[in-house]
Amino acid sequence: MANTSTLARGGGNPPASGRPPTRSRRRAKASGMPEWVIPYVLLIPGLLVIAGLLLYPTIQMVIMSFQKVGLRQIRGVPAESVGTENYTQIFESEIFWSSLRNTVTFAVVTVALTLILGTAVGTLLNRLSKKMSTFVVVGIMAAWAVPPVAQGVIWRWLFDADAGIINWVLNLLPDWFSELLFGRSDWTGEPWLNDAFTIYLVLIVCVVWASFPFIAVSVLAGLKGIPAELYEAARVDGSGAWRTFRKITLPLLRPVFAVLTILSIIWNFKVFSQLYVLMGGPNNREAFNLSMFSFAEAFRSPPKMGSGAAIAVVLTLLLLVVTAFYVRQIVKTEEM
Structure with missing residues (x-):
């Protein structure tokens, strides 16, 4: 009888585990994304900053190391590849x-x-x-x-x-x-x-x-x-x-x-x-x-x-x- 009245007041079935949903689960449900995706999404801003400040200059440095870059190239002449x-x-x-x-x-x-x-x-x-x-x-x-x-x-x-x-x-x-x-x-x-x-x-x-x-x-x-x-x-x-x-x-x-x-x-x-x-x-x-x-x-x-x-x-x-x-x-x- 007590269980029936509780269900009536709660307006639905209780969780299977008997515990209320955690805060992270409520956030995941509100965002519409699976729980395992959220940490990766939160890392995206930091990864973009790292890519802009470190990864891109490093890639350009590696490319330049295979080119002849001098005064002419600084003035706008395309760099020549020298292997x-x-x-x-x-x-x-x-x-x-x-x-x-x-x-x-x-x-x-x-x-x-x-x-x-x-x-x-x-x-x-x-x-x-x-x-x-x-x-x-x-x-x-x-x-x-x-x-x-x-x-x-x-x-x-x-x-x-x-x-x-x-x-x-x-x-x-x-x-x-x-x-x-x-x-x-x-x-x-x-x-x-x-x-x-x-x-x-x-x-x-x-x-x-x-x-x-x-x-x-x-x-x-x-x-x-x-x-x-x-x-x-x-x-x-x-x-x-x-x-x-x-x-x-x-x-x-x-x-x-x-x-x-x-x-x-x-x-x-x-x-x-x-x-x-x-x-x-x-x-x-x-x-x-x-x-x-x-x-x-x-x-x-x-x-x-x-x-x-x-x-x-x-x-x-x-x-x-x-x-x-x-x-x-x-x-x-x-x-x-």
């Missing part, structure tokens, strides 16, 4: 291979130093009080927020041969101490930014200085999610700081380190603005990386934009291979 000639020329160039060596060496050193320093700072921040930790985080994030061009200007001034503060500080060291460390005592007029090796030393310092705050804050966020009981149990068992980090912190933060490593590899392979400012333009060919070599080929007179695009395609493929390999290793580790 793989641009790739053949760059692979036969000694500058390409020295640029590739500089790019890989710089990326390996910088990624390692950034992760080590960022992890150390993040671990130390986790031991500070909340107020002090916030204060330090705001301070170091100011370096990360500095635009790349401004980073280059700052460190170019610091290492300036005549007015740089680095040479001034080194000259303040006792002569015996400077001789012991560096084999010289007079640093007046030291041209740090003339030689490829010292240019990359300055570039490494510049990029690590600007990059480690992001790593530190990310590691700090990961550490906040690790239960304190695990560290208390490790202390009770007599585990030291390094063993605790290796057995507890590192395994639990492996997904964080994986993402940070991939991002650092991508960022450091593509470094351009800081190097351009430190060099004062594409002048020293021995100090080129792939980004600088691509820029020099495309825009330095006479412009060869087809060759520049080919170098950019090689750099993109290199990044895709490295990233895919690293992601595959991460997936294997997670499955195991």
Whole structure:
């Protein structure tokens, strides 16, 4: 009897499951689309933006890498297809291979130093009080927020041969101490930014200085999610700081380190603005990386934009291979 009156008041049969329809089902019914279609429809605006800002320029870059594009083509003359000639020329160039060596060496050193320093700072921040930790985080994030061009200007001034503060500080060291460390005592007029090796030393310092705050804050966020009981149990068992980090912190933060490593590899392979400012333009060919070599080929007179695009395609493929390999290793580790 109760069931009959309920049906009469409800104006229809209740759902088979006995539960009212969910909000997502009501939305799907109102839109007239199947439930599984809605997520894909919501992705369309984002995919259109990505296609317009990334996919289309990438396709044009690949097409241009197979063409001869110079001043005549900029003025409206149709581009001439040259097949793989641009790739053949760059692979036969000694500058390409020295640029590739500089790019890989710089990326390996910088990624390692950034992760080590960022992890150390993040671990130390986790031991500070909340107020002090916030204060330090705001301070170091100011370096990360500095635009790349401004980073280059700052460190170019610091290492300036005549007015740089680095040479001034080194000259303040006792002569015996400077001789012991560096084999010289007079640093007046030291041209740090003339030689490829010292240019990359300055570039490494510049990029690590600007990059480690992001790593530190990310590691700090990961550490906040690790239960304190695990560290208390490790202390009770007599585990030291390094063993605790290796057995507890590192395994639990492996997904964080994986993402940070991939991002650092991508960022450091593509470094351009800081190097351009430190060099004062594409002048020293021995100090080129792939980004600088691509820029020099495309825009330095006479412009060869087809060759520049080919170098950019090689750099993109290199990044895709490295990233895919690293992601595959991460997936294997997670499955195991």
